[in-house]
Amino acid sequence: MRINGDMPPEKEKEEEEGKTVSLSTQQPQKLVVVGYALTSKKKKSFLQPKLEVLARNKGILFVAIDLNRPLSDQGPFDVILHKLLGKDWCVAIEDYRKRNPEVAVLDPPDAIEHLYNRQSMLKDVTDLNLSGCYGKVCVPRQMVVINDPLSIPHEVSKAGLKLPLVAKPLVVDGTAKSHELFLAYDQCSLSELEPPLVLQEFVNHGGVLFKIYIVGEAIKVVRRFSLPNVTKQELSKVEGIFRFPRVSSAAASADDADLDPSVAELPPHPLLEKLARELRHRLGLRLFNVDMIREHGTKDVFYVIDINYFPGFGKMPDYEHIFTDFLLSLVQSKSGLLGKLKNSRFSFSVIQNGKMSKSQCPCVRAQELQFETNHHFTTFMSHCLSCFVTTQPAQGL
Numbered sequence: 001m002r003i004n005g006d007m008p009p010e011k012e013k014e015e016e017e018g019k020t021v022s023l024s025t026q027q028p029q030k031l032v033v034v035g036y037a038l039t040s041k042k043k044k045s046f047l048q049p050k051l052e053v054l055a056r057n058k059g060i061l062f063v064a065i066d067l068n069r070p071l072s073d074q075g076p077f078d079v080i081l082h083k084l085l086g087k088d089w090c091v092a093i094e095d096y097r098k099r100n101p102e103v104a105v106l107d108p109p110d111a112i113e114h115l116y117n118r119q120s121m122l123k124d125v126t127d128l129n130l131s132g133c134y135g136k137v138c139v140p141r142q143m144v145v146i147n148d149p150l151s152i153p154h155e156v157s158k159a160g161l162k163l164p165l166v167a168k169p170l171v172v173d174g175t176a177k178s179h180e181l182f183l184a185y186d187q188c189s190l191s192e193l194e195p196p197l198v199l200q201e202f203v204n205h206g207g208v209l210f211k212i213y214i215v216g217e218a219i220k221v222v223r224r225f226s227l228p229n230v231t232k233q234e235l236s237k238v239e240g241i242f243r244f245p246r247v248s249s250a251a252a253s254a255d256d257a258d259l260d261p262s263v264a265e266l267p268p269h270p271l272l273e274k275l276a277r278e279l280r281h282r283l284g285l286r287l288f289n290v291d292m293i294r295e296h297g298t299k300d301v302f303y304v305i306d307i308n309y310f311p312g313f314g315k316m317p318d319y320e321h322i323f324t325d326f327l328l329s330l331v332q333s334k335s336g337l338l339g340k341l342k343n344s345r346f347s348f349s350v351i352q353n354g355k356m357s358k359s360q361c362p363c364v365r366a367q368e369l370q371f372e373t374n375h376h377f378t379t380f381m382s383h384c385l386s387c388f389v390t391t392q393p394a395q396g397l
């Protein structure tokens, strides 16, 4: 396909081979091929026509990965997007990532796995210190119950958790059951719950929740309806455990609703910037969202209650622009880093010695790696590429 005038012969050849597309300007662009491995539900919500059309106009092509064929026989891909459960997929994509460091695989399966457990999911937030960022970000007090439901009332009182409590299945595995949540008003009824679960203190927040979507460096925050406050009076009168629906995941946005301004005011942007930067780095992920609430009656005390990998981006305003820009930026920063690595003194010493001391590591997570074989070096390259995209440019390069 050629839309515009003359083109150098080598470009012409590339284009005939289907590797480049010409857009409306004079510059032919290399096609960015994005392989995706998503459930049919996720494909439907994410790969909407408005995304595919804009992507095509920007030279990005989405290609479905065939799960019945080896990944290595497919592609070549520039980027892989994936959200599938199961050990087999994790092993296959991890292996592919190691062997193909030039492909931006979003995201590493072990980092995604970290979010599939409601205990580990919030750990990085607990460790954060965002002082001086116009607000405080906490995690509700919570405990994990693995077995023996009859012991829950005693364990809860021993831990000093305050009622009401939100009971959430410990593991989030994409099933409807893993999103079945209960609100418990009294201690005795807690023994009716089915472990393994997390019991989390309910934080009054005025019925509005902030969903902070993170796509690489981009942040988008929206308001959603959430559970109403539980008053002291209600707590003293009501007993039992009550299942509640996925209220904040409904498509209805609270952005245009007539809300109390002190409840509706968005969290300060510098706070969100810092939170996103820290979590991107600590989690090693580029595609996620954070559910955050403001403690009712405060201006700047926030709680993170949930973090989701590859959430419903289709509901994020402008997602098609944000996502396509992100995909293009991945390809650009990747070629920049490869060039730097090839020319750097650092990569030379790694290849020469076949080993790297900890002090030479350009990024935090690479410190865990040792380079005894070429394969190890390839692993590092793959790791470092993802680090480069998620964090600052690596030191020493």
Ligand SMILES: Nc1ncnc2c1ncn2[C@@H]1O[C@H](COP(=O)(O)OP(=O)(O)OP(=O)(O)O)[C@@H](O)[C@H]1O
Residues within 6 Å of the ligand: 140, 166, 168, 172, 178, 179, 180, 181, 200, 201, 202, 203, 204, 205, 209, 225, 226, 227, 246, 247, 248, 249, 291, 293, 305, 306, 308
């Ligand atoms: N500690 C809490 N205090 C107050 N409300 C809470 C708390 N935890 C959860 N909620 C309410 O319950 C809803 C669902 O909780 P959570 O996001 O943890 O579950 P989920 O199953 O992972 O939901 P989804 O994946 O749909 O975002 C929240 O959006 C919020 O309305």
Ligand SMILES: O=P(O)(O)O[C@H]1[C@H](O)[C@@H](O)[C@H](OP(=O)(O)O)[C@@H](OP(=O)(O)O)[C@H]1O
Residues within 6 Å of the ligand: 041, 042, 045, 046, 083, 174, 211, 248, 249, 250, 289, 308, 310, 311, 312, 313, 314, 315
């Ligand atoms: O975008 P928000 O409001 O956060 O809600 C999402 C959930 O958090 C995700 O867990 C859902 O994705 P999965 O069904 O792949 O887990 C995701 O499903 P979707 O992508 O099919 O819309 C949403 O339900």
